[in-house]
Amino acid sequence: MKEVWERWEPVEDFPETIYLESLVDGKNGLTLVFETEDSNTKIIINFDSHVLSYKNTDEGDIFETWRNLSKNFGDEFYTKWALFKVRKSSYLKWFLRGTPGKWSEKDIEHFVFKTPADVIEVLSNYSPTIEIQV
Secondary structure, eight states: OOOEEEEOOSSTTOOSOOEEEEEEEETTEEEEEEEOTTSOOEEEEEEOSOOSEEEEEEGGGOHHHHHHHHHHHOTHHHHTOOEEEEESOHHHHHHHHHSTTTOOGGGOEEEEEEOSSEEEEEEESSOOEEEEEO
C-alpha cells in the first residue's frame, strides 16, 4: 500500500514556508519552534506530553518521497505547503512492528513538518497545540 499524504490545515493562513528554529524534547513534551522567512512570525507547535516517536531528516535526503508526491499530486502540493498528515504510513508501520499489540494504526497520527532544510515527522496519539506569535 502506498502512503497517502494530505495537507494538514490546523489554522487559517499558515505560512507556506517555515524554518526550524529549535526542536526541544524535554519534560514539557516535544516543542517545535519555527519562524517565517522574514523572521517576523514564530510558530510554536507543542506536543505537551510524551510522543510515541519522532525523527528529523534532511529534506534533500528523501528525494524518492518528493518524486512520488510530484508524480501523484504535482510539485506545488509539497513545495507550497509545510504541514501534512500521512495515512498508510511506512514510518507508522515500522513503529507498530516494534510494539505488537500495544497500539493500533487507528490510534496514532503521523504528522509531517516540512522546511527547506528539514522534514520532521512525529507519531502521536493526540494532536499538538499551535501558537502563532506575530
